[in-house]
Amino acid sequence: MAQSNSKHQILVCQGTGCEASKSAKINQALAGEIKNAGLSDTIQVKATGCHGFCQQGPTVIIEPEGIFYTGVKVEDASELVKSSFVENKPLERLLYHDPATKKAIPLYKDIPFYSLQHRLILRNCGEINPEEIADYLARGGYTALKKVISSMEPMQVISEVQRSGLRGRGGAGFSTGKKWEAAYKAKGSPKYVVCNAGAFMDRSVMEADPHSVLEGMAIAAYAIGASQGYIYVLSDYHLAVKRFNLAMEEARKRNLLGKNILGSKFSFDIDISLGAGAWVCGEARALLCSIEGKRGMPRVRPPLSVDAGLWGLPTCTNNLRTLASVPLIIDKGADWFASIGTEGSKGTAVLGLTGKIVNNGMVEVPMGTTLRKVIFDIGGGIPEGKRFKAVQTGGPSGGCLPESALDLPVDFEALAKAGSIMGSGAIAVMDEDTCMVNAAQGFLSFCRDESCGKCVPCREGLPLMVEIIGRITTGKGKPEDLSRLIEMSETLMQGSLCGLGKTAPNPVLTSIRYFRDEWEAHINEKRCPALVCKELINFYILPDKCQGCGICARSCPADAITGGKRMVHVIDQSKCIKCATCLEKCPPKFSAVKKVSGEAVEVPKEPVPIAAGAATK
Amino acid sequence: MVTETDVRKQTRDVIAPLQGRRGALLPAMQAVQQKLGYLPLEAMEEIGELAGVSANVVYGVATFYAQFRTKPVGRRMIAVCRGNACSVRGSERILETIERALNIKVGETTPDREYSLETVACIGACSMAPAMKINEETIGKLTTKAAEDLFPKKAKQEGASEK
Numbered sequence: 001m002a003q004s005n006s007k008h009q010i011l012v013c014q015g016t017g018c019e020a021s022k023s024a025k026i027n028q029a030l031a032g033e034i035k036n037a038g039l040s041d042t043i044q045v046k047a048t049g050c051h052g053f054c055q056q057g058p059t060v061i062i063e064p065e066g067i068f069y070t071g072v073k074v075e076d077a078s079e080l081v082k083s084s085f086v087e088n089k090p091l092e093r094l095l096y097h098d099p100a101t102k103k104a105i106p107l108y109k110d111i112p113f114y115s116l117q118h119r120l121i122l123r124n125c126g127e128i129n130p131e132e133i134a135d136y137l138a139r140g141g142y143t144a145l146k147k148v149i150s151s152m153e154p155m156q157v158i159s160e161v162q163r164s165g166l167r168g169r170g171g172a173g174f175s176t177g178k179k180w181e182a183a184y185k186a187k188g189s190p191k192y193v194v195c196n197a198g199a200f201m202d203r204s205v206m207e208a209d210p211h212s213v214l215e216g217m218a219i220a221a222y223a224i225g226a227s228q229g230y231i232y233v234l235s236d237y238h239l240a241v242k243r244f245n246l247a248m249e250e251a252r253k254r255n256l257l258g259k260n261i262l263g264s265k266f267s268f269d270i271d272i273s274l275g276a277g278a279w280v281c282g283e284a285r286a287l288l289c290s291i292e293g294k295r296g297m298p299r300v301r302p303p304l305s306v307d308a309g310l311w312g313l314p315t316c317t318n319n320l321r322t323l324a325s326v327p328l329i330i331d332k333g334a335d336w337f338a339s340i341g342t343e344g345s346k347g348t349a350v351l352g353l354t355g356k357i358v359n360n361g362m363v364e365v366p367m368g369t370t371l372r373k374v375i376f377d378i379g380g381g382i383p384e385g386k387r388f389k390a391v392q393t394g395g396p397s398g399g400c401l402p403e404s405a406l407d408l409p410v411d412f413e414a415l416a417k418a419g420s421i422m423g424s425g426a427i428a429v430m431d432e433d434t435c436m437v438n439a440a441q442g443f444l445s446f447c448r449d450e451s452c453g454k455c456v457p458c459r460e461g462l463p464l465m466v467e468i469i470g471r472i473t474t475g476k477g478k479p480e481d482l483s484r485l486i487e488m489s490e491t492l493m494q495g496s497l498c499g500l501g502k503t504a505p506n507p508v509l510t511s512i513r514y515f516r517d518e519w520e521a522h523i524n525e526k527r528c529p530a531l532v533c534k535e536l537i538n539f540y541i542l543p544d545k546c547q548g549c550g551i552c553a554r555s556c557p558a559d560a561i562t563g564g565k566r567m568v569h570v571i572d573q574s575k576c577i578k579c580a581t582c583l584e585k586c587p588p589k590f591s592a593v594k595k596v597s598g599e600a601v602e603v604p605k606e607p608v609p610i611a612a613g614a615a616t617k
Numbered sequence: 618m619v620t621e622t623d624v625r626k627q628t629r630d631v632i633a634p635l636q637g638r639r640g641a642l643l644p645a646m647q648a649v650q651q652k653l654g655y656l657p658l659e660a661m662e663e664i665g666e667l668a669g670v671s672a673n674v675v676y677g678v679a680t681f682y683a684q685f686r687t688k689p690v691g692r693r694m695i696a697v698c699r700g701n702a703c704s705v706r707g708s709e710r711i712l713e714t715i716e717r718a719l720n721i722k723v724g725e726t727t728p729d730r731e732y733s734l735e736t737v738a739c740i741g742a743c744s745m746a747p748a749m750k751i752n753e754e755t756i757g758k759l760t761t762k763a764a765e766d767l768f769p770k771k772a773k774q775e776g777a778s779e780k
Contacts, residue, residue, distance in 0.1 A: 017744045020755045054744030200702075200743045235647060235684060236740055238753070276643055277683030279738045293642030293668060295681040311639065352743055354702030360744045396701040426743070428705045442704050450738060452681070557717050579713065584761070 008043045008085070010034070011061040013126055015050025015204060016239065017361075022074065023058040029077035030060070039085055049208020049243075051126025053113055054361040056096060061108060061126070068108035069094040099358070099380065113359050116378050118340065120348045121169075121324045122364045125208035130243050133250040136211040142256055144330035145215050148222050149264045157223040158184060161326065163334035165346030170196055170282070170319030171394065171423045171499065173345070173412040176326075179316060183224040183306040186314035191226040193217050193268075194291070194310070194317040197233040197240070198275070198282040199395075199424040201350045202320040204362055206233065206240040209324070210247035214270070216323030218257065219330060221268040224316050228269060231320075232287050235274035244272060279396075279450035282424075283498040284317040285309075286452065297452045298498035321350055321425075341367030345411035349425055353379045356386065356431040365410065372406040375429055386431040390439075390515070394423020396446045397503035399510035400436060419510040421503055435532035436515040437522050440508045441469040447504035457492045458501035464488065465508065474535035477523035482512055527598030534578040540601040541582070543568045545592035548610050552582035552593065567607040621659050627652060628663040635667065642668040642678060646685060655686040683737060691726045691733035695751050700739030702746040711747050712736065714761045718768040732768075 012018075012027040024047070031045040051059055056070035060080070067090050069080065076094060083091040095104040096111050108114050119125075128135035136142070148157050162177025183191060195217050197206055206213060217229045233240055248270060251257040259267045273291045281287045286296035288310050309315025325347060329337045338346050345367040351374060352362050358380030365374060371391060375381065382388050390400040393410070399420030401408070408414045412422050430439060448462035465488050471477050489505030496502050512519055521527045528536040541552070541561075546568045553561040553569055560576045563569030569592075571582070583593040594601060631648045635641040645664045650656055656664075661675040668675070679685040697703075697712045716722055719732050726733040742748040745757020749764075756767070 016742050016755065017757065020742065020745060020757055057744075200700075200739065200741045203741045234741070236737075236750075273640070274644065274647060276647065276685060277738060278681060290643065291640055293640045293678070295678055352702070354743045354746055355705035360746070362744065392701060392705075426701060428701050430705055434705070439705070442709070443701060446699065446701070446704070446738070579710075581761070 009063040010043065010045045011048045011051075011063060011126065012045065013049075013051045013057060013059045013061075014047045015054065015057075015126075015207060017050065017054035018058040019239070021058045023072075025074050026058055026060070026072055026077065029074045030081065033077045033081040034085075037081055037086065039081075043085060046129045047131070048126045048128060049130045050204040050362060051208075052122065052204075052362040053108075053111075053359065055359045059126075060094075062090075066107045066109055068096055068106070068111065070096050113361070113363070113378055113380070116365070116373065117363050118348050118366045119364045120328055120340075121205065121212075121321050121350050122208075122362070123328070124212060125205060128209065130208050130210055131246050133211060133247070133254065136209070140331065141211050141327075142215055144327035145218050145222075145256065146262060147330055148219055149262050149266055154184060154223045154225060157219065157330070160334045161223070161329060164329045164337040165334075165341075166322065166325055166329060166337065167345065167412065168319055169321035169325070169350070169425070170198075170284075171421060173422060176318060176322055179306060179318070180220065180223050182304065183226075183314050183316035186307045188307075188312075188314045190228055191224055191313060192310045192315040193221045193224065193226045193229040194284075194288065194315055195229065195231040195320050195323055196282065196284065196287055196317055197231055197237075197320040198287075199352070199426070201352050201362055201425055203233070203237050203240050205320060205324055205350075206231075206237070207243055210240075210244045211251070212324045212327060213244070213320055214247055214251055214257065216318075216326040217270060218261070218268055219326050220316060220318060220323060222266055224314070226316065227267055228271070230271050230273045230291055230310075232273045232275055232281070232291060235276060241272060241274070278452070279446075280452045280498070280500050283500060286498065287317065288315060295452065297454045300497060342409060342411045344413050345422075349410050349422070351410070352424075352426045353429070354426060355392075355428040356382055356434075357427075357429040358383050367411045368409040370407050370409055371401070371427075374410060374427060375406070379427075379429070382429065382431050386433065388429070389432050389434050390430045390436060390511075392420070392428040392430070392439075392443070392507065393426070394421035394503075395426045396443045397421070397500065397506050398423050398426070398428075399506040400430070400439065400514070401510065402514040405514075419513060420506060423503075433530060433532070435473075435528055435530035436511045436518050437469065437473055437528070438530075438532045440511040441466060441473060443507040444469065444504065447500060451500060451504075455496045455498075455501055457495035458504065461488050461492045462501075462504060465492075465505075469508070472519065472522050473528070473533040475522070475526040477519075479523060481523065482516075482519060486512065525598055529597070531595050531597050533597075537578060537595055537597045538573060538601075539571055539576060539578065539580070539582060540594050540596065540603050541569045541571055542592050542594055542601070543604055543608070545590055546610065547590050547592070549587065549590070551585050551587065555581050555585040557581060563607045566610050568604060568610055570604060570607050624653065624657050624659045625663055628660040632664060632667050642670065642675070643682075646675070646679060650685060655689050657687075661687075683735075689726075689730075691730050693732050693751050695732055695734045695749060696737045696740065697734070697749040698738075698740045698742065698747065699736045700743060700746075702743035703739075703748055706746040708747040710761055711749065711759050711764050714764045715749075715768070718765055 060069040060072045158180045166176040167173040278296045281290045281296040285298045290296040350364045392398045392400045451458045453459045548566040558577045560572045586593045632645040662672040665672045665675045747759045748757040
């Protein structure tokens with residue numbers, strides 16, 4: 001169905017975030033309102049994939065103007081339709097408001113979150129209905145596949161990708177062109193193309209623009225001479241799986257997938273392989289084991305998987321975002337792609353903004369954009385007026401970088417130099433309330449649990465390192481623990497086969513490198529400066545502030561608080577489990593609960609009447 | 618009560634379409650777990666037969682991946698995400714809250730078989746962190762209060778007349 005230009009479209013985001021906020025119902029409600037208003041002929045309501053600004057979800061966009069509505073609820077549907085299409089003025093209260101100026105910004109292209117982005121891989125995300133192939137075709141979809149099949153030799157495709165400077169988006173950053181060339185030259189048949197869609201950002205693209213992935217896989221298959229592809233996605237990602245299945249069906253109907261694609265000799269089809277929940281399977285060789293139906297464990301190289309991958313046959317494994325970039329490179333040329341980004345890292349980076357950041361969501365920026373611009377200009381900085389403390393890039397095994405690293409450009413080399421990784425593109429921001437020792441322990445425990453157990457330094461080293469850090473967080477650390485941790489990290493990096501073991505120590509090493517004073521406070525002073533580590537903190541009820549309301553005592557899960565009406569309440573330190581419930585429940589107007597580390601607070605031993613409490617203010 | 622022969626028959630029915638397929642082991646295990654809720658020993662033997670491997674190997678694979686369970690679980694499976702986005706946003710405290718509310722630890726099932734509690738690596742809902750899943754439903758932007766309110770209140774020994 002071709003849409004005439006005079007038509008309006010209402011795009012309702014149905015990415016994972018918005019869908020969890022019942023955006024499917026909003027879609028129905030809007031469609032109902034449009035129908036009731038007799039506007040169905042000129043206005044189309046359309047479900048899209050993730051538009052990235054998840055923090056403001058559920059989001060609704062009116063095209064062609066690009067009016068951006070945030071936090072839309074089902075009950076807003078009638079007012080939204082009336083205001084936008086009957087009165088012809090945007091509905092002010094649902095527009096995005098600049099947090100600083102409090103002014104409404106009606107168009108999404110004017111919102112800093114979007115205006116500072118450069119959306120290539122996400123070009124269609126949130127703009128098209130992922131369940132309609134016509135939408136993808138209308139935006140130039142599959143022209144690249146047609147071009148390579150009709151007018152390019154495989155080696156031409158490979159050299160174009162090589163010239164573009166495209167590097168793997170999955171983490172390692174290996175040259176995609178070089179990998180394809182090796183797979184092309186490898187002996188053996190059939191050959192396989194495998195798409196790794198393990199990360200949150202991959203899932204979003206798969207849900208929002210599945211055809212771009214499919215087209216990228218088909219071009220890769222044409223280039224290396226593969227006839228079968230697999231897309232590896234977690235079985236939990238139901239929506240992504242459903243939409244990709246639909247996309248494949250539609251593509252097969254139009255002869256864009258299957259036998260003799262577009263009448264050529266090139267045949268290629270794809271199977272979905274459902275991952276069973278093992279983080280190590282993000283590692284290419286472990287992933288291939290998983291597709292074969294084995295425990296996902298990395299193998300010794302050589303042979304490389306391009307020579308002997310799935311079932312011992314040549315296999316080219318690329319990240320989903322790498323593959324989704326390929327159709328653009330073919331369409332617009334290698335020179336155009338190479339003009340974006342930095343010397344060593346071309347193109348764009350898709351980043352998942354998470355943690356203590358105002359604008360949670362998914363963004364895309366040119367490689368080389370500084371972390372500061374990403375976190376503060378696009379991400380909106382730290383919520384609740386807190387101070388920035390650290391940012392972890394690349395996932396749980398990325399390094400934790402301090403404020404002094406904020407002017408680093410986001411690219412493979414700069415992040416590696418600072419002790420972190422590009423990794424999956426995750427950007428997890430930590431604020432002043434984060435304890436870097438505790439954070440390092442958390443990330444390391446994650447890797448310990450996910451270690452496949454094949455390499456001894458990873459299997460045995462990680463639990464020991466977690467134990468040592470555990471000692472430090474409970475006030476039993478020794479000064480020599482730091483050098484021991486560094487030494488173990490080095491062994492782990494040298495003695496592990498795959499990326500998991502090689503990168504797992506990153507958060508520990510960077511945390512010690514940039515936040516050494518915090519580690520020393522734990523070890524030497526038995527104090528947690530961020531007031532996080534449970535064994536090193538205490539909660540006290542201040543007698544001059546407590547009004548004896550009893551909320552804390554009723555909420556305490558450990559029954560550690562005693563008191564009574566108009567009595568100053570007292571926490572029994574031997575019973576306290578440091579859950580902080582009292583701190584949260586104490587009414588803000590009293591703020592009588594104080595959390596401290598390494599200092600004693602003078603409080604009564606038994607409940608005393610309020611008046612008798614010291615110096616009532 | 619499901620008998621051993623039932624389990625074998627149901628397993629064979631579910632995995633029959635995968636006969637002869639390369640790499641059938643994981644899809645077969647996933648299909649059987651979907652049907653039975655977990656992988657009983659007899660089912661693992663049947664699956665092994667189909668995939669041409671011993672039940673040992675099936676068990677090895679089952680215990681390797683987080684998705685598979687070798688014991689029956691509660692009607693509602695709570696999976697608390699501990700990916701890095703969620704842990705930065707306090708998933709650990711969410712987990713503790715639920716452990717307290719249900720009086721079980723991670724990996725356990727309530728005596729009434731209503732809830733099972735587990736943690737998962739990443740459910741891909743990082744923008745809604747901290748997040749968890751109860752069966753297929755994703756619940757995000759959790760607070761300890763919100764997590765507590767999802768479950769029936771334990772009868773408190775005293776001061777139960779809040780509000």
